[in-house]
Amino acid sequence: MSTFLLLLGAGLARGAVFALFALALVLIWRATRIANFAQGAMSVSAAYVAYLVLMGTGSFPLAILTVLLAGAAIGFAMERALMRHVPSRSPLNSIIVAIGVVMVLTGVLGILFGADYKPVAVPFSRQPLEIGDVAIVSPYTLFVFVVVAVVVAGIALLFTKTSLGLAMRASAFDDEVARLNGVRVARMRTLGWVLSASVGGLAVLLAVPTELGLSPHSGDLLFVNAFTVAIIGGLDSPVGAVISGLFVGLLLTFVTTAWGATIGPIAVLVLLVVVLLVRPQGVFSLRKARLA
Amino acid sequence: MTTTAPIDTADAEAGRPRRPRGARARLWILTPGSWTPAQRWMITGLVLLVALGATFLLDPYRNFLLATAAASVCAISGLSLLVGRTGQLSLGHAALMAAGAYAFAFTSNALGDAGIDGPVRLVLPFLAALIVAAALGGLVGIAGARLHGPYLAGLTLALVLALPALASTFSNVLGGDAGIYVSVERRPEFLSTIIATEQWQAWVALAVAAIVLGTFAQLVRSPAALRMQAVRDDESAARLSGIDPVAVRVGMFAVSAAAAGLGGGVLAYITQSVSPGAFGLTFSLFLLVAVVIGGVGTLAGAVWGAIVIVAVPEITSAITEVLPLSAELSQRLDGNLAIVVFGVILVVVMLAAPRGIHGAVADLVERLRRRRSADAPHIP
Numbered sequence: 219m220s221t222f223l224l225l226l227g228a229g230l231a232r233g234a235v236f237a238l239f240a241l242a243l244v245l246i247w248r249a250t251r252i253a254n255f256a257q258g259a260m261s262v263s264a265a266y267v268a269y270l271v272l273m274g275t276g277s278f279p280l281a282i283l284t285v286l287l288a289g290a291a292i293g294f295a296m297e298r299a300l301m302r303h304v305p306s307r308s309p310l311n312s313i314i315v316a317i318g319v320v321m322v323l324t325g326v327l328g329i330l331f332g333a334d335y336k337p338v339a340v341p342f343s344r345q346p347l348e349i350g351d352v353a354i355v356s357p358y359t360l361f362v363f364v365v366v367a368v369v370v371a372g373i374a375l376l377f378t379k380t381s382l383g384l385a386m387r388a389s390a391f392d393d394e395v396a397r398l399n400g401v402r403v404a405r406m407r408t409l410g411w412v413l414s415a416s417v418g419g420l421a422v423l424l425a426v427p428t429e430l431g432l433s434p435h436s437g438d439l440l441f442v443n444a445f446t447v448a449i450i451g452g453l454d455s456p457v458g459a460v461i462s463g464l465f466v467g468l469l470l471t472f473v474t475t476a477w478g479a480t481i482g483p484i485a486v487l488v489l490l491v492v493v494l495l496v497r498p499q500g501v502f503s504l505r506k507a508r509l510a
Numbered sequence: 511m512t513t514t515a516p517i518d519t520a521d522a523e524a525g526r527p528r529r530p531r532g533a534r535a536r537l538w539i540l541t542p543g544s545w546t547p548a549q550r551w552m553i554t555g556l557v558l559l560v561a562l563g564a565t566f567l568l569d570p571y572r573n574f575l576l577a578t579a580a581a582s583v584c585a586i587s588g589l590s591l592l593v594g595r596t597g598q599l600s601l602g603h604a605a606l607m608a609a610g611a612y613a614f615a616f617t618s619n620a621l622g623d624a625g626i627d628g629p630v631r632l633v634l635p636f637l638a639a640l641i642v643a644a645a646l647g648g649l650v651g652i653a654g655a656r657l658h659g660p661y662l663a664g665l666t667l668a669l670v671l672a673l674p675a676l677a678s679t680f681s682n683v684l685g686g687d688a689g690i691y692v693s694v695e696r697r698p699e700f701l702s703t704i705i706a707t708e709q710w711q712a713w714v715a716l717a718v719a720a721i722v723l724g725t726f727a728q729l730v731r732s733p734a735a736l737r738m739q740a741v742r743d744d745e746s747a748a749r750l751s752g753i754d755p756v757a758v759r760v761g762m763f764a765v766s767a768a769a770a771g772l773g774g775g776v777l778a779y780i781t782q783s784v785s786p787g788a789f790g791l792t793f794s795l796f797l798l799v800a801v802v803i804g805g806v807g808t809l810a811g812a813v814w815g816a817i818v819i820v821a822v823p824e825i826t827s828a829i830t831e832v833l834p835l836s837a838e839l840s841q842r843l844d845g846n847l848a849i850v851v852f853g854v855i856l857v858v859v860m861l862a863a864p865r866g867i868h869g870a871v872a873d874l875v876e877r878l879r880r881r882r883s884a885d886a887p888h889i890p
Contacts, residue, residue: 253660254620255601255667303861310599313663314802315860318603321795321853328846332838438791441673453660479677483672490668494653494661 221353224346225471226451227355228428232287233467234366235425239444240451240459241370242418247453249389249410253307256316257418258437260296262418264289266327269336269432278341285336285419293415294372297408327434335431338423362424369417370460377456386410392464439483446490521832547728554724557701561716570708577708578782579820580715584722584773586800586819587812588766591726594807595735597742598654602666603770604794605673608786610639610771611778612684615692622693631695636718640768647767648760655759662796670794677786683820689785692778706819709782718776722769726809738762792849799852801860805868814867822847 237258246254254260268285272278296319304312342358377383388396389406397403425440426432447466451458467490473485545553566616567575589603617638621631650669654662668807677684684690697710705713729735740748741755748755778784802813830840859866 223631253664255663276588300857300861305864308597309660310593310663311860311864313660314798315857317795317855318856318860319857321799323853324851325848325850329850333841366543371874411526439671442664442668446668449661449664480675483668483675484679487668487672488667491650491653491668494665498661507617 223354225475226468227346230464230469230472231359231467232425232428232471233364234348234362235463236440236444236467237339237460237463238366238369238424239418239421239440240447241373241456242414242421242449243444244371244415244419244451244453244459245287245410247448248456249386249414250301250407251391252316253309253445253453254316254414255256255441256319256323257311257414258298258321258422258441259416260292261289261418261422261440262432262434262437263323265422265426266331268419268423269338272338282420282423283424288418289416289419292410292419293411293413294408294416296415297411297493302404302407302443318377324434324437331434333433335371335433335436337431338426339426340501345393347476353450358427361417365420365424368422370456373413373417373456382409395451441493443486446493448488450493513686528600541781544742550727550731551724554720554727556715558720562718563712565705565712565716568712569711573706573708573712574780575714575820575824579816580719581713581773581776582797582800582819583719583812584776585724585770585797586804586815587726587770587809588773588806589797590804590809591730591811592762592766595730595738595742596759598651598662598759598763599798600763600766601665601791601798602650602668602670602794603766603797604789605666605670606647606650606767606770606793607675607774607777607788607791607793608778609767610643610774610788612690612774614639614775614778615690615784618692618694619690629695631840632714633731635779636772636775637695639771639778641771643694643771643774644764647770648678648764651763651769652756653863655756655763667791670789670791672785673789681888685785688757689783689787692782692784693780694779704752714779715776716769718772722772723809723812726769730809734758734761736772741858762804769804794854799856800854803866805825805866806864806868808868811866811868818867821853823852826851 241506242261243257244252246252247258264285267288268281271284272281275281288382300315301312304487305317340358340361342361343356346356377387385396385401386406386409388399389401389403390410390458392401393403396406422432424439424441426436429436438458443466444463447463448459450466451460451462466486469489470482470485474482552756568576585603585607587601592598592600612633615834617635618631621627650662650665653809654665674687677689678686679842697705697707703708737753737758738746740751740753741758745755748758776788777788781788796819801812802815802817803818804811804815805814823845827844830847833840835843863870
């Protein structure tokens with residue numbers, strides 16, 4: 219019973235991080251119709267900046283603030299310097315440019331920091347709390363839940379309750395009409411990238427303490443997992459991203475506990491194939507599949 | 511309506527494939543439109559003979575690099591046609607090469623155990639590599655073909671990242687991270703006094719590459735190429751013309767995977783080992799870089815791309831060896847520097863010269879030709 223509760227907590231925490239990262243993908247997809255394949259590398263770069271701050275000051279809250287700011291800066295640079303200028307003739311162009319960015323970022327991180335895993339210390343115990351004799355959940359897991367819940371609620375409020383969110387939704391829905399109504403569409407796109415890169419960086423920083431540590435390739439598998447989550451949820455559904463993120467996190471935790479850690483990537487691959495074959499528009503998306 | 515109409519036409523104009531007419535068509539060195547299939551095969555054979563002869567000019571290490579480039583050409587040309595002709599992006603062609611390499615290894619080892627030698631042991635493993643890779647490619651293609659753009663890219667990315675996990679999960683068969691040893695058919699007895707092992711390996715690799723390029727040269731001039739173009743440019747219009755888009759996409763993905771499998775088989779043959787590390791994400795991305803640098807959708811571009819991705823890592827590691835650096839720093843630079851260089855090239859080419867080297871060369875020749883025809887009337 220105790221093991222089951224622990225796995226449940228760990229799986230949900232892992233899923234919460236997937237959900238956050240998938241949410242970052244969904245944010246950019248909704249704003250620009252681009253699947254950002256550089257999300258992993260961008261977020262890991264932001265996490266390395268936060269790692270340097272953590273090493274220098276030892277303050278975890280400061281590291282979280284740094285990762286948000288660094289992510290925002292990287293997202294801003296990415297949109298203004300590159301993505302804005304990519305010819306939009308084919309959706310493949312932006313993916314190929316993003317792959318180029320992945321190569322530059324992972325290569326530079328490899329040169330600067332080496333390929334070894336950097337452990338990230340957190341001010342929360344990873345030991346589970348006990349109620350009576352039953353171990354339930356570790357403080358760090360609780361912390362992850364709280365942070366993810368706050369961010370998801372914040373994004374939901376931004377999109378549904380503010381005029382800025384309305385403008386962002388309008389420019390994502392139909393940029394021509396939004397422009398005619400006085401929305402600065404280009405600025406909304408940049409904002410989408412900034413927001414998404416911030417959230418992605420935060421997801422990596424939260425994921426690292428529970429994984430092996432921070433390495434230039436930390437983002438690769440996280441990206442594939444989150445991409446799977448986003449596909450299952452439907453690429454344009456934030457709610458779908460959160461629900462399927464929790465589901466995939468639970469599934470992966472139980473599968474890897476039963477059959478060992480190496481089975482993880484295979485399980486994700488099988489899941490992705492099955493979903494694409496059976497319901498390619500996503501499980502939580504009610505709309506017909508988009509063809510672009 | 512009036513506001514959107516000009517944009518639509520602009521898009522259609524830009525998306526429409528450029529149909530080079532007149533002299534520019536002659537630049538399709540491998541596939542001029544006026545040649546018959548038999549003539550194309552003859553030209554392919556002639557080029558192959560010249561390439562085989564050229565190996566006598568190279569030292570063993572250069573011959574090994576040439577064989578590696580020839581193996582890469584197989585995968586790159588398939589990927590290039592896949593991206594350029596059907597608009598499908600694969601980030602996992604290295605995994606398909608790995609499938610071919612493992613199939614080659616098992617077949618070659620099994621034939622060796624059975625005591626079968628000679629040409630059969632050289633050809634049969636390549637056939638196995640082709641079939642297994644095509645089957646896997648068909649499977650991946652079916653999962654990804656119903657939707658455009660990012661879905662197939664993400665699926666193939668997941669495939670290539672799962673490869674090390676697959677190898678260690680089935681380590682009793684696939685040999686885990688260390689991989690498996692491949693015993694291969696060596697060069698024929700009568701050649702052993704004339705050419706070195708590396709040169710023979712280059713011959714085999716060049717022959718396989720010539721078969722792949724020759725087949726693709728026929729493919730891009732066939733009705734199938736028009737069907738692919740139709741599906742890529744306007745799926746609804748293609749469907750109205752009686753073309754099945756899913757069949758076209760899955761078919762091209764399987765053909766492209768078969769070529770990658772042959773490339774993997776060549777790599778297994780020349781290195782005599784197959785391990786998941788040799789077919790990782792980085793290699794997969796290098797293949798994409800080669801496609802883009804050379805010029806997406808062109809066979810000549812695939813050759814250019816293969817040369818670049820084999821040459822650049824050699825050059826960057828030569829540079830890091832010359833520079834006076836600490837051991838740790840040069841170890842970090844080794845490998846990573848080439849990745850950074852390729853990343854920069856990929857971004858710059860996509861933004862500045864989307865038609866790649868092949869496009870640049872074609873433009874240059876076209877300009878020279880125009881100047882000559884402009885000069886012509888002045889000749890008395």
